[in-house]
Structures are given as C-alpha cells and as structure tokens.
Amino acid sequence: MRIARSAGEASLLAAFVSALCIMPAPAAFAHGAGQGTGPWPVAGLTVVPLGVVLLLYSGGVARLWRRAGAGRGVAWWQLACFATGWSALAAALMSPLHELGERLFTAHMLEHEVLMVVAAPALVLSRPLGAMLWAFPPVIRRRLARAARWQVVRITWRGLTEPASATILHGLAIWSWHMPVLFDAALASEPVHWLQHFSFLASALLFWWALLNGRARRRGYGASVFYLFFTSMHCGLLGAILALSKNKLFVPRNSVASQWNLTVLEDQQLGGLIMWVGASAFYLAAALILAAFWIGSGSSAMKKVAGTASSMRD
Template identity: 30%
Template sequence: MTLLYWLEPWEPSPAIVVVMVIAALLFARGVRKAKVSAARQASFWFGLAALYVALHTRLDYFFEHEFFMHRAQHLVLHHLGPFFIALSYPGAAMRAGIPFAWRQRFVRPALQTRYVRATLDVLFHPVVAVVLFVGLIYFWLLSPVHFVAMLDWRLYRVMNWSMVIDGLMFWWLVLDSRPTPPARLSPGKRVLLIVAAIPPQIALGAFIFFSPRELYPVYSICGRAFTWLSPMRDQQIGGLVLWIPGSMMSVIGAVLALRHWMRLSARARLRDERHTHVPTSAGTQIVAHADR
C-alpha cells in the first residue's frame, strides 16, 4: 500500500476540499504581504494538514469502525489541528490574502453588522466558550447520540465539523498573544479558561475507561476494523485518549497562555516605568535650568 492509497478519501466530500483549498490559498497569498515567520508558517500548514488527514483520507474507515480511533480523530479535529492553526496566528495573513476590494465591499461590512457582532460576542464569552468546548465532547459521546451519529453520514459530518469549528474558536481565544484590547480576553482570563476545561475532560475519560459495560455498541453492530481488539479494550483505550492526550493538550495550552500573560505583564511594567521616569527627568532639567 502506497502513501497515495492512504491519502485517498474513504468517503469523498467536496465541501472539505473547497474549505481546505480556500484556507490554504488565503494563507499562502497573505504570507507574501504580511510578515509571518517560518515557524508560524510551519505551524499553520501542520495544523491544516492534520485536519485534512483526519477528515478526508482512508483513515476515516478506521475512525468509523473503532472507538479509540474515533477518539484519536476528534483529538486531532478538536485539539491538535486547531491548536497549531491558532498558534500560527494566521488572522493578519488570511485577511491580507483576501483581495482588498472584497475586504472593503463584503468582509468588513459583514463583520460590522449588529447580528454578526452580537453572535461573536456570545460565542466568545468565556463561560460560553468553555461550556461549548467541553459540552460538545460530552454531547457527542452520549451513547444514544453517538449511536445515531455513527450511522447517519450527514450527522457524522456535522459532528466532525462542529468539533473543528469549536476547536478553532476556543484555541484562537485562549492562545491570543495580544493585550486587551484588541484581544477579547485579558491574559489572566485566558489561563483560567483553559484550566477550567481540563477537569471535565479528565472526568469523562476516566468514566469511559473504568466503565464496567460497553457504552458504544454501535462499533460491534457495524463491524470492527480490528477484530483482535475486544470491545472493552477498545473502549478503555478510547477513554485513555480522551483522558491523557486530550488533557495534556489543554495543559500545554495553559502553559502558553501563562507565558503570554507573563510577557504582557513584563511589557506593561516596562511601559509604566518609562512613564514614571520621564516626568522625573523633565523636572530635574527644569530645576537645573532655574539654578543657572
């Protein structure tokens, strides 16, 4: 089996291809105009490639037929891919990638409408953001909901896209390196936000791991990709994927948010010190001039 074989989509989706191509073109075009370091470019392309692999390759067969593979898919869609895209801070580059006339005529007026701004204010509210981030994981892992989502291809795609979109919004919010404003949250709130998302993920992963019964029989009904792996072992590995790697990604995010907080605090202290020293120097010069 060649690499090309694994890159072929299990279930082709034109929507995924269109979205990925548009994102890639906007970023590649914007990099020519905006200053984007090599590390940030690598972070963006890695995150975008990870999303594509998790959404539109032959691996999707295994994601649909093993619970632990499904959890690995959502780890990429909700944590890893969006995390690296947000870490690249692609906003300026992607805006620069949009033709100026389009930005003036369509993008800016759309973003300034009352309804769009109100919607963004709600979605990016810290309480709503953390509830959505954790709540979507819980919702799609409810046994009845999960059963239907894995059988209905339309709901399956809604589930995956909801994880990607929510992951992008959440990590974009907490990994913002700018001061407030223009950032929506203060550096301290960003740290608290990601810390608040860790315990529920650990609790759910531990519950799935220690559960004495099979919670997701849909994989046994539809047939498993790995016949040598028992349903309970599959479920336990899936619980561990949610418990450990998912929580560790959040811990890394918290560390980066804390680093931004310390950097911005140090910058604010330096700015305050400069403002304090300027009047003193001016006063000294006035006194010296008077003595003359």
C-alpha cells in the same frame, strides 16, 4: 523577483496539493455515499472546503508578500502554523485514520483529538483570515470588511468569543457527542457524522481564538489559564468515565477491535484513556504555557513601574 518567485512556488504547491486531494484513491475500502474509495477516504464534503481554504490562503499570502516582502504581513511562523493546522485537518479527515474510526472507537477518539487540540489551535495561531482576504479583488475585500462591521455580526461574534461562552460551547460539543445515543447516530448517518466533526472543529476554533487572540489575551491570559484548566479537568473526567467503565457504551458498526487484539470494551477504554491522558494533558500544558507568559508579562510590568517610580524619586 525573488519574492515573486517564492509566491509563485507557493501557489503552484497549493494547486498541486489540491489536485492530489481531488484525485480518486485506489479502490480498496468502500465508505458511504458520496465518499471516495480506498484507504484514503476522499469526500467532496472534505476536499472542497480544504482545497478552497488552501488556495485562498496561499493566493492571499502570495499577493501580500509580492507587495510587502516575504515574511511581512504574514510571518513565517504563522505560515508554519497554518501548514500544521491544515495538514492536521487533512490527516484527520482524509487519511486512513478516518476510515478506521468508523470501526474502531480508539481511532475515532484520536481523530477528534487531532481536530480539537492540534488543528484548531494551530489554525488560530496562524490567523489565516487576513491572508485569505488578500486572495480576493479589492472590491470584494472592501465589501467583506463592511459586512464584518455590521452590528449583528459584531454582537454575535462578541458573544461567541467571550471566553466563558466559548468554553461552554466547546464543553457542550465534547460531552453531548459522547452521549451513546448521539454517538451511535453519528456512526449510523454520514450527515450526522459530518455534523459531529463540524461541531467539534467549530467549537474548538472559537475556544482557542477566544483564549489566544480575543479579549482574554488583552486581559493578560489569566482567564485563558483558568478556562484551559477547567477544560482539562472536564475532559479528564469524561475520559476517566470511558476508560474505567465496565460496560460497553459504544459499539462501532463492523468493529475491527478483534483485529487489534482488543475486545470492544477494551477499545472503548483505550479511547477513553486517550482523552483522559492525552487531550487533558494537552489542555493542561497549554494552560501552563500561558501561565508562564502571564507571570512573565506581570513581572515586566512591575519592573517598568518600579523603574518609573525610581526615576521620579531621582
């Protein structure tokens, strides 16, 4: 009964949050076509996927915990990671930050970093797909499991989640969208803007999955440390280029930089500093944490080998 009550509360909470997301915001700031109005920009392209993911995850966790017990199958820390990642997505895409990012380069950069270095790793650590599958009836779960075993799916997934390829894809997404022509196109066209967000998030999810849950983990995190250091360096380089540039590379439409006591160039430089220091430092910190795990696991393995050798001599 206690577990069922907790599961029911989780489902009600998910429904309540989804309802809040779908409610129209008060009229204040006009956005683009298909967008809601208000400082909290509500768009179907954002609300529907986020709402569906939240309902599937909470429904799957509720069903799983009713059968196995609270905290089993999906640990509490995984639930916390999912809540963090989902909230970061909502904050980046449906908060005033998104609206401000249309007119302030610094806010635009901050929005992208939230997607790539907060939401993506938190969602990857939560491993939500297993829980989401439990939201479906058994027949659909079996069909999805069979589809996941198709050779074309396995080969494609293996290629995309190879640490080297995932790192390259993530790097290409970061560098290509910061080319002035593509960046300006994203600001001028709402579909292109959402394609930009999708490529940042999708490449980041593949990148973090490959380094935290994929073959790199089974190899002992050594490859993960290397690719995180590499990503930290190239993000730092791009950020330094933007921060130290004396020329305006990006000019947001209807820039509000002056309202923040910034020139357009200073706005660009501050955004570059966020990537140079903030994002680069996050990747570096993740590399150091995984390096500590890697060294610790190596020390444990050496102790086991030494213990086995000692017992054999005895």
